[in-house]
Amino acid sequence: MGLESNLTGTFVGTRLSDALNWARKYSLFQYPFVTACCGMEFMSAACSHYDISRFGAEIPRFSPRQADLLFVVGTVSHKLAPVLRKVYDQMCDPKWVVSFGACASSGGFYDNYCTVQGIDTIIPVDVYIPGCPPRPEQVLDALIMLQEKIQREPLEKQA
Amino acid sequence: MSKKAIERLSAKFADQVLATHDAHGDETAVIKRDRLLDILRFLRDEKDLAFDMPIDLTVVDWYRKREPRFEVVYHLYSVTMKHRLRLKVPVDEDDARVPSSYPVWPGFDWYEREAYDLYGVVFDGHPNLKRILMWEGFEGHPLRKDYPINKRQPITTLLGEKS
Structure with a gap:
């Protein structure tokens, strides 16, 4: 169509945002914010059986400053909410959030005085994973969905 | 299990024991609070009772079902006597x-x-009686039966900020 057809084999034309997003989506450094039993399922999904490193997300960073993907895994109480917010604020842009399991997404069956009814009341969430707990396949599916979302992000948003 | 503890307690503090019962080995004594510490010390220090291990302490709320409303429950165990x-x-x-x-x-x-x-x-007399599970500024006591079931008290201040 455009310029590339005349320059076959010499170089690859792309947009800066495409190249950046491609690099970002395959090098997600996750911060597992694990609070409850979903953590066990997260470990299962993160270990070699399901091999999350196929998607370039195999390294958990236990400092939010080194991470760009926040996995909120498990029930979050109101008492813990300021901590979660602080962890999120400490992460450098660009950053994404995955809400792992029913409790993180909606409070789950903890519809009571102490539980946050969904972490999206505290921080923005990109992908929700349902389930109590979710199957590892669902986690990988969520990761792929997030990668697709990252690939579509405009350059301006990444300031 | 032995009924000895209840018998000893009833004999020693006859005016303090309101009721006793036991079914399948769960000896229970309902007592007044007036001489509670004396009773607890008695249970701990007597050689043949020797309740040396506090198992559990909790409260029952009999809201609108029973008077008086609350019941403080102590569970005790003796490691040496095994009762x-x-x-x-x-x-x-x-x-x-x-x-x-x-x-x-x-x-x-x-x-x-x-x-x-x-x-x-x-x-009364606890050295550090402050909230242990709920956060500072929480109002009310959530396991009371008249605590509104849908009441939420989220923390609105960020970490490190003063409220």
């Missing part, structure tokens, strides 16, 4: 306080804080 005893202390809603058992069993420290936090029963 158990449950004590129940009824307290009124208007005067929901019992003497702290901390001087007898320091292990009840956090149990009393939890009972105070969730039920609002005051333990």
